[in-house]
Amino acid sequence: MLTLISFGQAVNDTKLAVYSPLMSRDTYTGSILIAVNPFTKLPHLYNSHMMEQYKGVRFGELSPHVFAVADASYRAMMNEGQSQSILVSGESGAGKTETTKLILQYLTFVGGRSANDERTVEQQVLESNPLLEAFGNARTVRNDNSSRFGKFVEIQFDASGRISGAAIRTYLLERSRVVKIADCERNYHCFYQLCASGEDAKKYKLGHPSNFHYLNQSHTYELDGINSAEEYLKTRRAMDIVGISSSNQEAIFRILAAILHLGNIGFSPGQEHDSSIIKDEKFRYHLKEAASLFRCDPNLLIATLCTRSIQTHEGTIVKALDCSAAVANRDALAKTVYARLVENINKSVGQDPDSRIQIGVLDIYGFECFTHNSFEQFCINFANEKLQQHFNEHVFKMEQEEYSMEEINWSYIEFIDNQDILDLIEKKPIGIISLLDEACMFPKSTHETFSTKLFQSFKGHPRLEKAKFSETDFTLSHYAGKVSYQTEAFLDKNRDYIVIEHCNLMSASKCPFISALFPPSPEESSRSSYKFSSVASRFKQQLQALMETLNSTEPHYIRCVKPNSLNRPQKFENQSVLHQLRCGGVLEAVRISLAGYPTRRTYSEFVDRFGILVLEFTDGSYDEKGLAEKVLQKLNLENFQIAERFNLLYCISIKNNILNIN
Ligand SMILES: Nc1ncnc2c1ncn2[C@@H]1O[C@H](COP(=O)(O)OP(=O)(O)OP(=O)(O)O)[C@@H](O)[C@H]1O
Structure with missing residues (x-):
């Protein structure tokens, strides 16, 4: 089943609002929250009062909110005893890291112990974030605090629903940034924090960042509104709380x-x-x-x-x-x-080896397509193809399975299966990654020999073509569109x-x-x-392990959207937003949903809400199903089906929008 809801004030003024909210029910698999970055602080939306409001409330009852998704996953974990995952994706600056922090904040709120001790596990979980940001985030042209790695934070719970530990897996740290930074960008925050640390900086014979080659290449040292000396103290505090000993900190x-x-x-x-x-x-x-x-x-x-x-x-x-x-x-x-x-x-956050239930939050770079796309974009888009397949399987296949299980008449809707492009990228012995590794192992190989072999091996493949105006660039037809990759640096970047x-x-x-x-x-x-150790092959293995973990959980999806490229509040660039929704698989999900019966209500919910329209039949001579039928007859609605198995009524929401009016 698919629930599509929109979030953020900006979205209300746009055509996107037409899709919201399509439906709700007590199972949350396959829900998608679209979280629009407000680019302004909205503390009243995220305070403890707000968390209290969402606690334990049926999903869909209140306005769409990241807390609603976090609460739904917590409840599902407790009720079904099954691990959950929340997949947060979107382009750089769309708000993934902030959203992830809000989810963690909510989970520590519902799963925390009310202790005064600063070093509770939930405090450690919360404080692990500034620590990860100090060492894994940097200023880029798109975002002052851009995560330069993907991360999967697994919050572990005990049987009573209390947080008992956490594990953090990171993916594809951008190592090149340590030694080389582009114009207007910075190295990892921790270096600037240390340089601004006063006594510690002196002890290590450090001074202003401009004295160091690894920091002065871009001539960018400061961040608006950020004081590195204060950030250094915060990082130190986070290390204390997480439990890193003072000698290890030193x-x-x-x-x-x-x-x-x-x-x-x-x-x-x-x-x-x-x-x-x-x-x-x-x-x-x-x-x-x-x-x-x-x-x-x-x-x-x-x-x-x-x-x-x-x-x-x-x-x-x-x-x-x-x-x-x-x-x-x-x-x-x-x-x-x-x-x-x-x-x-x-690895420093404490893990609980006995925990049987977890909620994992995946914060990973969204699909990327720039004017110049290199090895990094190739890896990122490979990860997105994998996640898209997971999304397909869990949302679309489950949608179809539900219809057949409930014996609802429904013409099977094709969704675009991307197994072929995954095979093209990762299949052994001949796939793009295998060919690249092979080229990296032969000293005489160049990007030209690699590309030639690639085109020979996949001549006529529907997903791969030679890029225009180049003999060595290749274009892949991804689920979200075509991307041309420049191969010049592929061999170098894959060699670790x-x-x-x-x-x-x-x-x-x-x-x-x-x-x-x-x-x-x-x-x-x-x-x-x-x-030689292959970066792409290692990433492929990590992704495989991640997919296995995700497959053993019930997924929830949050698609973060960057409303404009200027990082300004109240500004909405429709074309760019639509593009992001397409890249996140949202438009495809909408298509599938609208082709089926996106609005589902139990007879009892339906009668609760619409029984007032048929008061003349509420004398007890009709059961809930009978009353529901009377309402539908009265409204002259046609596009609905009644499922016997789970007492559900399936409706086509766009035609019957009245069903969604609260
Ligand atoms: N919910 C929010 N409320 C207020 N501001 C937000 C919110 N989400 C994001 N922002 C603003 O947008 C900026 C970028 O967000 P964030 O760092 O979470 O993006 P990201 O998707 O993680 O980017 P990257 O992929 O580069 O790491 C934040 O520094 C913050 O200023």
Whole structure:
């Protein structure tokens, strides 16, 4: 079944309102909430009074609200004993992170213990958010606080419905941002917070962000209305509440400082051909600082940055790296350390191994189609195809199954199945990801050879074509429209080398926190100390695991909509909104719903509401079903069916809009 409801004041003035509310009933599977970003603070909509109002109230009874979805999932979990999931999606800046926070706020409200202790599990869950944001969010051209990863926050409950733990899984952290930032954008917030931290910054020999290569590339340091020093204190407080020990907190910020010093190390050509050395005294200073903060041997750090070892039949030989290879090596080390640090922080919220019921909230990037689309858009759109399939299966298939179960006459509506594009992307041994991995493993492959192989392998495939005006770009026909991908950087971006020297350097750190980030890996025989690890394949596996989790839950959907590109309140760009609804599968859902019987009422609900129209028959000689039939006869309605099995009445809502008038 499908419930489509709109949310936010802005939506009331638009054509979208015509779809709202189509129906409601006591089962919530397949409901979609459209949450329009108001771009203005509306505290009265989200306070505890509001939470109290939505608590335990039948879904659809009150105005559409994110609390209604959160409450519905909590009630369903408690009543049916089944885990739930809430899938929040939308484009950058649409309000996913804010919506996720509101859901967590509501769940901690209904599932929290009234304790004064700051370190209750629910406080930890709430405080995990600012922590994740400090380390995983950054300013982009679209959003000052953009999440640079997808996340699935699983709130665990005990049998009495109290929060007992939480687990956070993150997806596709944008690692490149640690070392490279585009104009007007920033690195992760935590770096600026640390630079503004006063005493701590001094202790780690930090100063203004403009002194650091990893922060000064975009000349953008401040965020409107945000004080980094205050944010630093908030992050520290969040760490306390989540339960990160003070020595681990010290290690975490020391690592951030080390990364900044590492980025300031420059190289000049060495005496030997194609070799490099640390450029001069200034760069040696940063090298010494980085080594000292990482608690590692400075000479080993130099060797790690400027050389690479290769295994041959005769033994290990050490090959010098030229300056540009040394810079790439330095950046790879910075990215690896940061990614492992963030992974570790995400694990810091306490899990409850005994919990049997959970509510998972997925906050993941929506479908993307820009003028230039690269590997990141490919991965994001792959994830959206997966989620779209899940959406299809759970909303459309269940809709159809319900009709056949209730023996309702209904002509089967086709929905666009996207299995073919998923096969094209992920099928082994020949799919886009497999071909890309194969290209990455052969040193001589280029994006040209990759594209040629791709076009040869899928000649005539209805979902793949060569992009116009390019020999190497490919266009995929996604469920939400066509996207052309530029392949130039595909191979590079898919290569995530695990560099043995990096692991050795870090696991030898005298700081136990750092060495634990790099546990010894089983020795593998390889000719190179660089081991290829595929970003796309790892993402594919993570998505698979996510889909398995989602499939074991009852899903609820929230589609966040960005009403305008200027981030202003009260401004609605209809074309863009329609495009977002199409990308979120909402228009397709509406189509399916309108083709069936979107309005459903139990006989009793129906008679409660409309019995007044047939007062002359309410003398007790008719049961609820009989009275419902009398109402329908009186209204001269035709497009309805009466289901015997669950005492339900199915109506076509658009024609019988009267049924929705409260
Ligand atoms: N419910 C809301 N009430 C008030 N302001 C909101 C609300 N939702 C979003 N905003 C505003 O919009 C901004 C962007 O929202 P948010 O960061 O949640 O977007 P997002 O979809 O998570 O973006 P990204 O994918 O880039 O992380 C917020 O910083 C906030 O200013």
